[in-house]
Amino acid sequence: MVTEGIMGLNGKPLVSIIGAGMSKFGKHDGLLGREIFGLAATEAFSRCPKLDPKQDVKAMFIGHMGESYEHQGHMGATIADWIGLRGVAATRVEAACGSSGAALRTGIYAVLSGLSDVVIVGGVEKMTHRTTAEVTEYLAMAADYPFEQFHGITFPGLFAMMATAHMNAYGTTEQHLAKIASKNHHHGALNPKAHMQKEVPVETVMGSKYVAWPLKLYDCSLISDGASCIILTKPELAAKYTDQPVHIVGSGQATDAIGLYERDSLTSLQSTKLASKAAYEMANIKPEQVNLAEVHDCFTIAELIAYEDLGFCALGEGGKLVDSGATSLGGAIPVNTSGGLKSKGHPVGATGTAQAYEMYLQLTDQADKRQVKDAKVGLTHNIGGSGATAAVHIYRRDQ
């Protein structure tokens, strides 16, 4: 069992967020990824006017999944160059769709090490200019090659196999999954930065075509362009930059077998369990103390499984939790108030820090129509591939 070196902080902040930005997610014709990142960086800087980026920022960690999309690798330096920070140490972090969750974790390492007082972590992906077949192929690269991709197993295919197994083991239905899609579209309709800002009724989800049975088109997240970033500093320096910091009080990252077929369970992600256990212990809280969460709903089944792995309900009871309405806005634990990957969009490298951006808005009362009342503690859950990587972070507002 993996254990963390920094246990028992009793909820003391690891780092503080002093600014955050996100481009609109969707189609950005005419902009390259680096330029889309500029939109996110500009917003983050404007939210933190006391920061002198050129003077203060000491390091950048940029989540970016694939150079195939734009024929552009070396995204760390590219981004630093394009946001006016040429000279700053900048590194691309790659963990497939979990890239910027891992970048966030890396940024925490940098601040906690004492080496860098102010760090930008973010992510970017430009995808919509590619055909669905190309995107399907690029995304599949996050799965095991010699046994999964080599045999024609796609990304939706991997999650579909988890769904088939979950349905067989626990009686979960396509209707449960459709409710998750519809809920996230309801939330996304309230988010002006979401890719698809419209209501999608359960019947529409149920009537959509199969991509990989039992998953249908509306069970899948969107192919989007987008970027997001947050600015981190040491908790003791936060007041120098802002009156409204958001603190990260727990961080966990873990792995599992790269191939789904080798995992102990086909209905649960061990990486999520390990990462969330570490994060909960660090924050010294229990799952029931979380007020809201952004979870990795690359496919609806992934959100349902995340409920169980994060401890929002017991194993096998994700379907019941959906039926109860607890994870909708106004429920006991609203999940994916941003619209999630499903409706907000999933520019893969940008997703992890876009979840952190939503937490920043919610915990500083800036989430407008989708604001969760009295939100104090939030959680983000970002996975890479079919779950071989998971990063979980816990946030709380300044007290």
Next chain:
Amino acid sequence: MTTPTYVNTPVEPFTIEQFYKFLEQGKLMGGICQKCKKVHLPPRPYCDKCGADKFSWLNISSKAKLLTYTIINVAPQQFQNLTPYAVGIVELAGGVRIPGMIQGVPHDQLKIGMNLQVDFGTCSQPQQWPSWQRYCFKPL
């Protein structure tokens, strides 16, 4: 002074490529950890259970049981001419699992728990790297 004894072990390497080479010879082979006896398919340098690094090759029966499956409608370029096609994960004797394409079973007759067998020699072999012989799952 004694002469050191070099033990020559003409054992095929415990690599993924070797797994596929065995398939071409009609053998389904996994690596069994000499210490804890966990069978690894594909083989690897370290046992994921006990961490030991000594393995032996083990012949595995091609009898398989279907654990989960899906039917792929949207495929990468290379597999588009096959859609819709079924893929699944099967369990072999000793609890080893592998994923692959399921052929020869009507899609509406696929069922978790059904018996299949690993078939090799009749599946496609790519021209480019890696030019390994594919296996697939077929009805008994």
